[in-house]
Amino acid sequence: MLLKLTGGRIFDPAHDMNNVVRDIYVRDGRIVDAPSDGKVDQEIDVRGKVIMAGAIDMHTHIGGGKVNIARTMLPEDHAEAVVERTELLRSGCGHAAPSTLTTGYRYAEMGYTAGFEPAVLPINARQAHMEMHDTPIIDKGGYAMLGSDDFLLRMMAANADQEAINNYVAWILTHTQAVGLKVVNPGGINAFKFNQRKLDLDEKNIYYGVTPRDILHRLSTAVTELGVPHPLHVHGCNLGVPGNMNTTLDTIQGAEGLPMHLTHIQFHSYGTEGDFKFSSGAAQIAEAINKHKNITVDVGQILFGQTVTASGDNMRQFAGSPHAHPNKWVCMDIECDAGCGVVPFKYKDQSFVNALQWMIGLETFLMVDDPWRIFLTTDHPNGAPFTSYPHLIKLLMDKSFRNDMLSTLHPEAQNATHLASLDREYSLYEIAIMTRAGAAKLVGLADRGHLGVGAAADITIYTDNADREVMFSKPDYVFKDGQLVVKNGEVVKVTWGTTHVVKPEYDASIEKPLQEYFDKYHTMKMGNFKISNDEIADDGRGSLTIQPLRQGGKL
Amino acid sequence: MSALTFKLIFERAQRVDCSPLTKDKLEGKTVAEIAALPLVAGRQPVTAGDVFEISGDDCRHIVFENSSDKLDFIGHGMSDGEITIHGAAGAYLGQFMTGGQITVNGSSDIYTGCEMKGGQIKINGNAGDFVGAARPGYKNGMTGGTIIISGNTGARTGDHMRRGMILIEGDAGDYCGSRMVSGTIAVLGGVGRHLGYAMKRGTLLLNQAPAQGISANFNDCGSHTLAFLPLLFAEFAKLDSGFAKVSPFSRVQRYAGDIGGIGMGEILVRL
Amino acid sequence: MIINGVSIDPTFAEAFPMKGTRVIITAQNLQWAMNSAQAFTGFATSVIACGCEAAIERTLDPTETPDGRPGVACLIFAMGAKGLAKQVETRAGQCVLTSPTSALFSGIQGEDGKDIPLGKNLRFFGDGFQISKMIGGKRYWRIPVMDGEFLTEENTGVVSAVGGGNFLILAESQPQALAACEAAIEAMKKVPNVIMPFPGGVVRSGSKVGSKYKALNASTNDAFCPTLKGQTKSELSPEVESVMEIVIDGLSKEDIDEAMRVGIEAACALGAENGIRRISAGNYGGKLGPFHFHLQEIMA
Amino acid sequence: MTQNNAAKIWHEVASPFCGIASDDLTIEVNGSTVKILENGDAITQAGFETPITDTQPRIQGKPASLAEAVEHIANLFRHSQQPLIGGLGTDLNGARAALALADKSGAIVDSQYSKAAFRNILVLQDTGYMTTTLTEVRNRVDLLVVIGSDIEATFPRFFERMVWNDESMFGQEIESRQVVFIGKAPSGDASTSPGGRKAKVLGCADADLPEVLSVLRALVKGKQVQASEVGGIQVAELQRLAEQLLEAKYSVLSWSAGQLDYDHAEATIQTVCEMIKELNATTRSNGLPLGGKEGDTTVNAVASWQTGYPMRTSFHRRFPDYDPFINETQRILNNNEADVLLWVSSFNVAVTPPQSNASTVVLGRSGMQFETEPEVFIPVGVPGIDHEGRTFRTDSVVSVPLRKLRDSGLPSVFDVLTAVEQAL
Structure with missing residues (x-):
């Protein structure tokens, strides 16, 4: 079956196509060349419409223990957003911690075709995959989380050579079926178990004597040397702490040129100036990002309203628990592996701090020059639910809308920002970079995020509309692997995406100390820890897509 | 004008959601229109006319006849008017109501007056568990209004209650006043175990000392004459309740707790 | 003539427009209600130097007071609601809260429901031990004091x-x-x-x-x-x-x-x-x- | 089922029969006979070694084909005023299929273990908690306080694996670990230290636990307590425990909600959980709820991610409608509100459906005996014996793979329920 999409305006930054009118041909789930005989089975007239690859959310908490704790904890949040079943779709719930099924449907309805869970605890990876397996339509993948796991810290305390650490990282990525590596409050989650309440970049874990800086260095080196395309995904120290911008600047400096992705940078860009001892560090952070080409960031924009924060960073989540709204929260220590904290939160536009957070996020978006190195996220659901992306896109693309919003916020916060003077408006092309081409490149998805021949036919088609929120809320068509899954913003077919993974090679000798470690200290056997490929295929709906490693990987 | 009357045609197996049957939602509708309204009763679609024989035309006074404890959500969110129920009422009677009056000539099931904000519920019978409480996950139980129960209540009366009054002429079940945030629960009869468990603030006013005594998670603050009690009794005197007939007292033994929590709640026992 | x-x-x-309110002070007996009321309305002859004008309106029979005790009705006037609130609060704090066995109530409905704090801020004297009670649609505060509890209505009405x-x-x-x-x-x-x-x-x-x-x-x-x-x-x-x-x-x-x-x-x-x-x-x-x-x- | 297979030995087998999901079992399979060779206990033994007796579905007591049975069930569902899917002793995919069927048929879902599970879930939904997991306990616990539970009766290997292990990762002297029981005394010696030190027991009746824990919480906060005794325990003893908790570096407070078997035990658990949060102001302390056997944790987890709500959710309105009190199996059946009960119990022959007036369909483990023959009975395979599967441990963090140990030909719950759903 050959499908022709005729006459659309293509925004395909991977091929430098900025608003180029071109036909697209799709066969067997892939984008193909025009047939030599010109014969097509189906043609859709998309003249005048905006065509982009399916959008990719490179940081969204859609599966795994902490998200599911959030779901179970918040019946009151679901009750206002229950979703009825239809002939085609399962029932579920939306808003802050939506059900997996609803998550898949909603993403697809907004033209997203992939989402990546950024905090997969290795010990909890099986659950993360189960949940992602139940997330329809979109592709998914996870970043395995290390850095507070005792095995790594033991290796580091024992001064293990980098080769061994690379092996361990590769082993973890392989057996948790991950596509990248994440570190959360490096070593801090572990330190919290020893009753340390903060851990700055150069502060030592009282038991291991290891610092966050050491951990970042070791892990980013491992990722680079293994050739894993996605740079180390870093949720830095001191999340949410006023003055943490210095730690962040220090972290950028300390990356020493190694690729590093700093996630939800907004939460790490705070100064201590002003009467409230809380100020924007966005300008300095953006300047550092602009200067250091090895650094990529996603923003973690906050938007006002009720949401829930879910993080592996239980040290910081515990510190934030007095702000829980409603007043309930969970913190867990997990399996000598990591931890998690789930704290519901309501961002209020009349709160100085929240209003400034909103501004800091937008300042960062507008002051980082290179759209290939900054990504559109709300750190769903931490800053806001992902369903607010069209609104966020409008804030980026429409200065007057942005300034109208700004003028309604806490007055003192308005005085503390120069956001109103930032004239930049993102173009459609830049949005396509940020949410498609750049994201695919960052995650390491060879065949996604672009519309070149051979790419998977994940295609989103919009009617151009000056109101970008309306435009990005409701695409005309969304194709997933060549199948029409959404029409006029509604799901018309349910498919099940693939799971993207990397499989870096490792030396099997790493299993010797691991086996001993599991047997001696763990309550689970090493063999049962590993997630098999069959588990990803599961009941037959799932599939595994192994993404290529970057050339130059050491092993 | 005669009361708009819903006579249950036969006792149904499944629970019926009666939330559409309030003055706020029925005003201006004819009996035929009302009969055609869809109701949820189990998974099969039914209409109000399938469930009830409907008569009358004054939706300011709604009457349920032949009522059963499977008729849930009666008076849901009502803002004014009057509902009289002959027979039992189901769960969530008067949930979210902000005004008006509900009278049950029979007993009510769990969550009577769940998260109600105003108005009055009078049960001429017994009420189930969680009178005036909050649904799981929600933080505030009733935040206003008065619930009067001529008989007994089940467990967890006033769980998470924030404001308003619950008056129990009979006995209160276990965990009366649990997790109470504020408000007043008064009991003429006996009380069950774990009185005021995890209560934060609020008043449990007892006409008689609990048979099992006061538990160790409350501290005795001594005997006192409290100036607010006469005001409270003056308020009781206005009600259609056994409480109107109690001779007012202001001399009480005061216990504070639950000391495991913030400990600002009080049990006042008549002396 | x-x-x-x-x-x-x-x-x-x-004469000039003023804002006024009536408060009722009750006590164990009329003498103690009067002691408090006299202090509450003391030094209140002229708004120019006293900030308000106040005096005892009359004594109240137990059947006329909210708590069934002997009481005294006081009227207090000031040029505006804000000034009135300040005077009422200061005087209630110094002369009623302090006075043995006293209780303090509003004696008037505010125009269009307008009111000013009566015990609303006095409650903080309770240092967290104060108790709020809604009775008959009105909020009262019970403030623990050395002789027992000081009961005060939260607000009192303001009228022209x-x-x-x-x-x-x-x-x-x-x-x-x-x-x-x-x-x-x-x-x-x-x-x-x-x-x-x-x-x-x-x-x-x-x-x-x-x-x-x-x-x-x-x-x-x-x-x-x-x-x-x-x-x-x-x-x-x-x-x-x-x-x-x-x-x-x-x-x-x-x-x-x-x-x-x-x-x-x-x-x-x-x-x-x-x-x-x-x-x-x-x-x-x-x-x-x-x-x-x-x-x-x-x-x- | 073939009898002539050579015996096969399986290592590192995970057990779904107990919430701590020990996965170090060595099992011998000979034909359809399963025998635990290593690391078994009373509970896993019964779980793994219960023999297969019947393999044939029955309709109204008469043998039928699987296809006939499925069609019969589908027919019951088609005509039902209100179906109830209960029991739910199943694994990941069984839970998925049950939820898909419930969604499609407007059924109510509830699990056999909800009564206990909800004592924790209701706390989570009200104020949340701080908890830890088994490996952390194994390596860090210095003071274990067991609340109202005789752990070893239901988790026989808990002490051996989590408390009296040979070595802690952090050089802790294992013998120095303190164990205190509040409420029930231990039924055996599992809690006794390797050096022979017996656990301290502050005994009281279940009915006194709410007050005992509230008083302990008050003492931890340094509040004045007038009483000198609560539930038969001297307050001075609780004062000592409060001091121990404040001094401990990593205390763990554990309970088995199934053993806190009294009405509104969630209120007691909430008191404990709030106390734990308060302890963390200065030191580290965590809760460890023990439960989760036979799919208990699994079905709640799957229901939460697929619908937002745990068990006790009804789909009769075409959307998930959660109500932990109204949607309770026994209440529904007592009031004749469901006319079809589909009962799933693939792990345990003893977990039979409650008596009711509803037409009862049982997807049960082979060998299940009934007082009243159900309308339909389909013997199903046991996850982790007859087919692969996955199950969650008590902590709802760790899930383990369950293996297919023998080839019994018994269908899985997933197979049957998916077939029913498709037939609708």
């Missing part, structure tokens, strides 16, 4: 009121002027909704606007000072040797009308044979206050 030999001047008293109603009694001698004032006050105390805020209800230092001293904006009403008859443009005839004033604040113009009527009537009842010569009133030419109380109309 002449009543019982007393001439009623063809003049008027001039009238301040500065007055009349002057001109008599042949000081004792006669005072006797007439006492008779007037005795009668006026029975009128609801009014107070006479000066000590004993009577003021001898009536004032005029302005002064020769720049710092002062009011000074002695020399035209009515009997000892200055020869030194100033006097309003007094030779036989008048003493003038006293009764100032009235009330919840409405009608209330003040009534109070003035019974007061003047009582003064006049003593008549010329007791040395009462004239009834007059103070005004500023009608330019400053919108409420005018024409003596002859009131007494007609």
Whole structure:
């Protein structure tokens, strides 16, 4: 079956196509060349419409223990957003911690075709995959989380050579079926178990004597040397702490040129100036990002309203628990592996701090020059639910809308920002970079995020509309692997995406100390820890897509 | 004008959601229109006319006849008017109501007056568990209004209650006043175990000392004459309740707790 | 106009809009309610220097009070709701909260539900041990104090009121002027909704606007000072040797009308044979206050 | 089922029969006979070694084909006023299929273990908690306080694996670990230290636990307590425990909600959980709820991610409608509100459906005996014996793979329920 999409305006930054009118041909789930005989089975007239690859959310908490704790904890949040079943779709719930099924449907309805869970605890990876397996339509993948796991810290305390650490990282990525590596409050989650309440970049874990800086260095080196395309995904120290911008600047400096992705940078860009001892560090952070080409960031924009924060960073989540709204929260220590904290939160536009957070996020978006190195996220659901992306896109693309919003916020916060003077408006092309081409490149998805021949036919088609929120809320068509899954913003077919993974090679000798470690200290056997490929295929709906490693990987 | 009357045609197996049957939602509708309204009763679609024989035309006074404890959500969110129920009422009677009056000539099931904000519920019978409480996950139980129960209540009366009054002429079940945030629960009869468990603030006013005594998670603050009690009794005197007939007292033994929590709640026992 | 030999001047008293409230102080017995009420309404003769004008309106029978104890109704007036709130709060805090066995209630419904704090902020004296109670739609605070609990209603209503109603009694001698004032006050105390805020209800230092001293904006009403008859443009005839004033604040113009009527009537009842010569009133030419109380109309 | 297979030995087998999901079992399979060779206990033994007796579905007591049975069930569902899917002793995919069927048929879902599970879930939904997991306990616990539970009766290997292990990762002297029981005394010696030190027991009746824990919480906060005794325990003893908790570096407070078997035990658990949060102001302390056997944790987890709500959710309105009190199996059946009960119990022959007036369909483990023959009975395979599967441990963090140990030909719950769903 050959499908022709005729006459659309293509925004395909991977091929430098900025608003180029071109036909697209799709066969067997892939984008193909025009047939030599010109014969097509189906043609859709998309003249005048905006065509982009399916959008990719490179940081969204859609599966795994902490998200599911959030779901179970918040019946009151679901009750206002229950979703009825239809002939085609399962029932579920939306808003802050939506059900997996609803998550898949909603993403697809907004033209997203992939989402990546950024905090997969290795010990909890099986659950993360189960949940992602139940997330329809979109592709998914996870970043395995290390850095507070005792095995790594033991290796580091024992001064293990980098080769061994690379092996361990590769082993973890392989057996948790991950596509990248994440570190959360490096070593801090572990330190919290020893009753340390903060851990700055150069502060030592009282038991291991290891610092966050050491951990970042070791892990980013491992990722680079293994050739894993996605740079180390870093949720830095001191999340949410006023003055943490210095730690962040220090972290950028300390990356020493190694690729590093700093996630939800907004939460790490705070100064201590002003009467409230809380100020924007966005300008300095953006300047550092602009200067250091090895650094990529996603923003973690906050938007006002009720949401829930879910993080592996239980040290910081515990510190934030007095702000829980409603007043309930969970913190867990997990399996000598990591931890998690789930704290519901309501961002209020009349709160100085929240209003400034909103501004800091937008300042960062507008002051980082290179759209290939900054990504559109709300750190769903931490800053806001992902369903607010069209609104966020409008804030980026429409200065007057942005300034109208700004003028309604806490007055003192308005005085503390120069956001109103930032004239930049993102173009459609830049949005396509940020949410498609750049994201695919960052995650390491060879065949996604672009519309070149051979790419998977994940295609989103919009009617151009000056109101970008309306435009990005409701695409005309969304194709997933060549199948029409959404029409006029509604799901018309349910498919099940693939799971993207990397499989870096490792030396099997790493299993010797691991086996001993599991047997001696763990309550689970090493063999049962590993997630098999069959588990990803599961009941037959799932599939595994192994993404290529970057050339130059050491092993 | 005669009361708009819903006579249950036969006792149904499944629970019926009666939330559409309030003055706020029925005003201006004819009996035929009302009969055609869809109701949820189990998974099969039914209409109000399938469930009830409907008569009358004054939706300011709604009457349920032949009522059963499977008729849930009666008076849901009502803002004014009057509902009289002959027979039992189901769960969530008067949930979210902000005004008006509900009278049950029979007993009510769990969550009577769940998260109600105003108005009055009078049960001429017994009420189930969680009178005036909050649904799981929600933080505030009733935040206003008065619930009067001529008989007994089940467990967890006033769980998470924030404001308003619950008056129990009979006995209160276990965990009366649990997790109470504020408000007043008064009991003429006996009380069950774990009185005021995890209560934060609020008043449990007892006409008689609990048979099992006061538990160790409350501290005795001594005997006192409290100036607010006469005001409270003056308020009781206005009600259609056994409480109107109690001779007012202001001399009480005061216990504070639950000391495991913030400990600002009080049990006042008549002396 | 002449009543019982007393001439009623063809003049008027001039009064101003104020904001007022009524509070009820109860206690174990009337004496302790009175102790508190007297302090609450003390030093409240004139809004100019006291910030408010207040006095006891009347005592209340136990059947008339919210908590069934003996009580005292006090009226308190100020130029605006904000100033009133400040005065009520300070006075309640210092004179009622402190007074043994007292309780404090609102005695009036606010216009359009407007109210000011009564015990709302006093509650913080409870240091976290205070207890809120909603009874009959009103919020009360129970504040633990050393004698038990201080019960206070959270808010009290604010209403528009009238301040500065007055009349002057001109008599042949000081004792006669005072006797007439006492008779007037005795009668006026029975009128609801009014107070006479000066000590004993009577003021001898009536004032005029302005002064020769720049710092002062009011000074002695020399035209009515009997000892200055020869030194100033006097309003007094030779036989008048003493003038006293009764100032009235009330919840409405009608209330003040009534109070003035019974007061003047009582003064006049003593008549010329007791040395009462004239009834007059103070005004500023009608330019400053919108409420005018024409003596002859009131007494007609 | 073939009898002539050579015996096969399986290592590192995970057990779904107990919430701590020990996965170090060595098992011998000979034909359809399963025998635990290593690391078994009373509970896993019964779980793994219960023999297969029947393999044939029955309709109204008469043998039927699987297809006939499925069609019969579908027919019951088609005509039902209100179906109830209960029991739910199943694994990941069984839970998925049950939820898909419930969604499609407007059924109510509830699990056999909800009564206990909800004692924790209701706390989570009200104030949340701080908890830890088994490996952390194994390496860090210095003071274990067991609340109202005789752990070893239901988790026989808990002490051996989590408390009296040979070595802690952080050099802790294992013998120094303190164990205190509040409420029930231990039934055996598992809690006794290797050096022979017996656990301290502050005994009281279940009915006194709410007050005992509230008083302990008050003492931890340094509040004045007037009483000198609560539930038969001297307050001075609780004062000592409060001091121990404040001094401990990593205390763990554990309970088995199934053993806190009294009405509104969630209120007690909430008191404990709030106390734990308060302890963390200065030191580290965590809760460890023990439960989760036979799919208990699994079905709640799957229901939460697929619908937002745990068990006790009804789909009769075409959307998930959660109500932990109204949607309770026994209440529904007592009131005849469901006319079809589909009962799933693939792990345990003893977990039979409650008596009711509803037409009862049982997807049960082979060998299940009934007082009243159900309308339909389909013997199903046991996850982790007859087919692969996955199950969650008590902590709802760790899930383990369950293996297919023998080839019994019994269908899985997933197979049957998916077939029913498709037939609708």
